Amino acid sequence: MWKAKHFGPYEFDGVSREGLSMPGTGEKNFSPEMARKLDVYHEALSAYLGYDICIHVHKNGGWAIKGHSDTSQHYKGLAADIHATNKKTGARVSLVDMYIVAEKLNLFGGIGVYDWGLHLDDREARGARWDKTRIRVVKSLAITEMVQDVA
Ligand SMILES: [Zn+2]
Secondary structure, eight states, X not given: OOOOSSOOGGGGOEEXXXXXXXXXXXXXXXXXXXXXXXXXXXXXXXXXXXXXXXEEEOTTOSSOSXXXXXXXXXXXXXXXXXXXXXXTTOOBOOHHHHHHHXXXXXXXXEEEEETTEEEEEOXXXXXXXEEOSTTXXXXXXXXXOOOOOOO
């Protein structure tokens, strides 16, 4: 039974081909090491913003058997699709802030930015970056050279 400070294994449970939740699969298939990295990310993002936050793992956004690109890290239990909110007000944390902190930590091999939030993964190769937002949120910042990749 793995544990993380800010996440429960159930948050990474997969969804069946019929769309039903598959209890216990996050516990079995999601990487404890990735969960620990998400803990670090949670605390770093909160510190950066100066307020408490909630990080929401999306449905089918942890370990998965379908619904992602063919080579997705989700199928290996190494990826999480998330967004963050202010714990007190419920307001969404901006994609830019989420991205900056993910990049600064240097913990995630893959970082993808979407209108709904971030895809973070623990692939071995470093530096997979992509911005699929409508307005190219991250590219506009010129923080890093964006590399087109698959989520
Ligand atoms: Zn993803």
